[in-house]
Amino acid sequence: MGGGSETSERAYRDASTETGGMADQQRTEEPSSPTELTKPSWGYVAKRSIREFQSDGGQDLAAALTFYAVLAAAPATVALVSLLGFVGDPEKAINDTLDSIRDFAPPQTLDQVESFIRPIAGSTGSGWALVIGLVLALWSASGFVGAFGRAMNRVYGVPEGRPVWKLRPWLLLVTAVVFVIVVAIIAAMVLSGSIARQVGDLVGLSSTAVTVWNVVKWPVIVILAVLLVALLYWATPNVKQTKFRWISPGALVALVIAAVATLLFGFYVGHAANYNATYGTLAGLFILLLWIYILNMVLILGAEVDAELERGRELQAGVAAEEDIQLPLRDTKASDKQAAKHAKDVEQARALRASNGETADPDEARAES
Numbered sequence: 001m002g003g004g005s006e007t008s009e010r011a012y013r014d015a016s017t018e019t020g021g022m023a024d025q026q027r028t029e030e031p032s033s034p035t036e037l038t039k040p041s042w043g044y045v046a047k048r049s050i051r052e053f054q055s056d057g058g059q060d061l062a063a064a065l066t067f068y069a070v071l072a073a074a075p076a077t078v079a080l081v082s083l084l085g086f087v088g089d090p091e092k093a094i095n096d097t098l099d100s101i102r103d104f105a106p107p108q109t110l111d112q113v114e115s116f117i118r119p120i121a122g123s124t125g126s127g128w129a130l131v132i133g134l135v136l137a138l139w140s141a142s143g144f145v146g147a148f149g150r151a152m153n154r155v156y157g158v159p160e161g162r163p164v165w166k167l168r169p170w171l172l173l174v175t176a177v178v179f180v181i182v183v184a185i186i187a188a189m190v191l192s193g194s195i196a197r198q199v200g201d202l203v204g205l206s207s208t209a210v211t212v213w214n215v216v217k218w219p220v221i222v223i224l225a226v227l228l229v230a231l232l233y234w235a236t237p238n239v240k241q242t243k244f245r246w247i248s249p250g251a252l253v254a255l256v257i258a259a260v261a262t263l264l265f266g267f268y269v270g271h272a273a274n275y276n277a278t279y280g281t282l283a284g285l286f287i288l289l290l291w292i293y294i295l296n297m298v299l300i301l302g303a304e305v306d307a308e309l310e311r312g313r314e315l316q317a318g319v320a321a322e323e324d325i326q327l328p329l330r331d332t333k334a335s336d337k338q339a340a341k342h343a344k345d346v347e348q349a350r351a352l353r354a355s356n357g358e359t360a361d362p363d364e365a366r367a368e369s
Contacts, residue, residue, distance in 0.1 A: 041312040048311070049304045052155070058304070061151040062296035068144035069292050075136030076182075077117060111284055142168075142175040148299075149236035155303045156239050156325055161335035174235045181228045188217045188224070226251050229299065233306055239327040242310075249309055254302025261294050 037045070149171065153160055162170070191213070229251035234244050269287055307325060314321035 037309075037312055037316060041316050044315075045305070045308045045312045049301070049308045052308065053301050053304045056154050056300075056304070058297060058300040061154065061300050062293055064147055065144065065151065065296040065299070066289060066293045068140075068147045069296070070289065072137060072140035072144050075132075075134075075140055076179075077113075078132070079134045079137050113284075113288075138172070138175055138179060141179055142171050145171050145175045145178060145232070145236060148232055149238070151300060152233070152237035152303055155300070155307050156237050156327065158238050158329060159335035159338070160238050161329050161332040162238055163331070163334045166331065167334075171236075174231070177231065178228060181224055181231070185221055185224045185228070188221050191217065222255070225255055229254055229302065232299075233303055238330050239325075240330055241327065248302075248306055250302035250304070250306030253305050254298045257301065258295055258298045261298060262291070265291060265294060 146167075150160065160167070226247055230245060230248035233248050233250060234241050310327065311321045311325050314326055319326050
């Protein structure tokens with residue numbers, strides 16, 4: 001939340017356990033779904049979501065997420081391509097995979113991806129590449145999930161209170177679930193044409209079933225994508241949501257905007273921009289990074305929508321959420337230690353000031369002047 005300074009975050013953290021019971025009692029009267037929000041509440045949510053995105057530094061948060069996403073992309077690609085090699089002919093699998101994304105991927109980016117994955121598919125050690133790629137992908141992706149959690153804490157205006165021994169295993173678990181969903185989405189996207197027929201023959205499905213799958217796979221992909229974003233919104237921040245929503249309004253907003261932004265960006269790259277003249281052989285990589293950055297900005301905006309919807313529900317129920325969203329924290333051990341260290345540093349600073357003969361409090365002197 002935009003007004004979430006360190007002071008307000010600490011105040012919220014200290015007060016959360018004291019007011020948790022009262023807030024929970026009030027929360028039973030909150031609107032249970034977005035459709036129960038009044039028109040003024042919806043207007044407030046929309047306006048504040050945009051303002052909080054700006055004040056929370058949504059663009060900077062998206063840049064950090066893009067960095068972690070790139071770190072996870074290479075090992076994940078190695079694992080995915082190696083996995084495709086086990087389905088059948090690796091070269092055929094790669095060709096069908098590239099064909100499935102050729103319609104909406106910029107040509108420069110597609111060339112970069114193709115030059116990277118073809119040597120992997122043709123290597124004899126694809127089994128080891130799969131194992132190593134999975135391990136590296138999970139570890140690298142956990143960095144993205146951790147960064148996403150820190151961004152979500154910024155959105156909700158709360159400190160990270162979970163100790164490392166508790167936070168790290170949780171992030172790895174969330175990462176594993178996220179990785180499974182992502183693999184399922186990618187598999188659904190590429191499971192068409194000859195790949196779908198190969199899998200159908202392998203499991204004994206008829207050609208009719210394969211044809212039906214080619215039609216229904218897109219709704220399945222949308223559902224999986226909504227579930228993925230909703231999971232990230234629920235599992236990563238240091239706040240206890242009232243409940244897990246399988247279809248998060250913020251996730252729906254993020255995916256709709258992401259789809260529109262992808263189409264517009266693809267049109268811009270293909271017809272209006274000339275990145276080859278500026279970046280040469282790096283044009284495809286630059287376009288890919290810019291696209292990931294746009295998607296991460298959309299994810300942060302969707303998180304702001306969910307956070308402000310929670311604020312709107314609380315305000316409509318009479319909960320004092322003007323400054324802070326009144327959700328209890330998952331843990332405060334780490335933030336309590338940080339607060340104690342900060343207080344100790346302040347006392348040490350006062351002692352240093354006093355040792356130099358300065359006894360007046362600078363804050364009081366400024367207030368008097």
